Amino acid sequence: MSFPACKHRKHKARGPRKNGLAWLAAEPYRLFFASGAAWGVAGVALWPLFYAQQLSYFPNLVHARLMIEAFGGAFVVGFLGTAGPRMATAPKLTPTELLWLFGLHQAGAILHLRQQTAWGDACFVTLIGSLLLCLVVRVAKFRKEAPPPQMLLALTGLICGLGRTILHLSGASLRDPQIYRLSNLLLYQGLLLPPVLGIGSFVFPRMLGGDFGEPKTAAQSRAKFLRALAAALLLVGSFLLESYGQIAASYAVRAIVAAGYLLMEVDWRTRRGGSLTTGLFWSLAIGWFGIVLAPFHYVQHIAIEHLLYIGGFGMLMLIVGSRVLFGHSGDLEGFFAESWWVRFLVFLGVLAATTRATPAWVPSTTVSHHIYAAWTWGILSLLWLIWHRKRFVKRDEED
Structure with missing residues (x-):
């Protein structure tokens, strides 16, 4: 069963070939989720490189842009590009639209990595504007159902x-x-x-x-x-x-x-429970505490808000992304499985969030915990990609 499910399944035509670009355009999450997770690894890797004196600039701005625009933005575009047309029972994205959106995503991330912030932001605003235009046109002209x-x-x-x-x-x-x-x-x-x-x-x-x-x-x-x-x-x-x-x-x-x-x-x-469902509750709780605790020690709010950024946004994107991957690969039952592997991934997410927030209260740990949190999130993202490697290319035959 695909996700979200079309409300008019009995009227659907046969989907595009699995090895065709139209297939990827209809399900752009396959590209954007994988790319976003990879750029997230690049974003956190800047800190260990900087502290090892392998980076010539202080990476706070580049790190922030990569994590929000290249990582978070990729999951937003991948999800809405896949689910938006389905929710409105409108035509899916075309290969041309996919190439345009994905090209902007990659260009923006590369420009940020090269410290060309203004150009990277310009690519990002064009990406978001283009996605918005694609969705608005579909909802306005082609929808069979209101989203x-x-x-x-x-x-x-x-x-x-x-x-x-x-x-x-x-x-x-x-x-x-x-x-x-x-x-x-x-x-x-x-x-x-x-x-x-x-x-x-x-x-x-x-x-x-x-x-x-x-x-x-x-x-x-x-x-x-x-x-x-x-x-x-x-x-x-x-x-x-x-x-x-x-x-x-x-x-x-x-x-x-x-x-x-x-x-x-x-x-x-x-x-129905499962290890990923448990991870969902952990993620929501940690993210909410990131909002609640920040004003009590506002001078260190950026460190504290990493409970929201990592534990909330980051973990939620990987968990919801897992639901999409399981659903679209025809293995919906796999999402509800109890798994020590998934528990370990959830543990890494919680560890990365709390480790990064700790310097707010123990400033002497700033450098070490920047490094530990970066390694932890990088390992989590790589393991997540490896875990889902087959689901990124596997299609639900009923969809």
């Missing part, structure tokens, strides 16, 4: 990514410290936090053994849309609050919205 209302939050994430890059490239963020802080929040949290909530509220019920979180009636659809709209406005409002110095209020709003929205939208009673 789930929770996808408004995924759209919010794309708009945040666009807005941040436009602010930066225009020079506005360089002239005003509040706008500079806002632009960073829009990229580093706004790009991923709203989609995590929106996509999560749709797929988490399925990952717990139930149905997708789509509305069953028009009344439910309206209610879900209003909740998604409120969450989107509050999240963006929290970024404005923080950029103008309202630290405690901004984090409180984000923590309440994140927990409240998922509690309202998702039935958390586990119908």
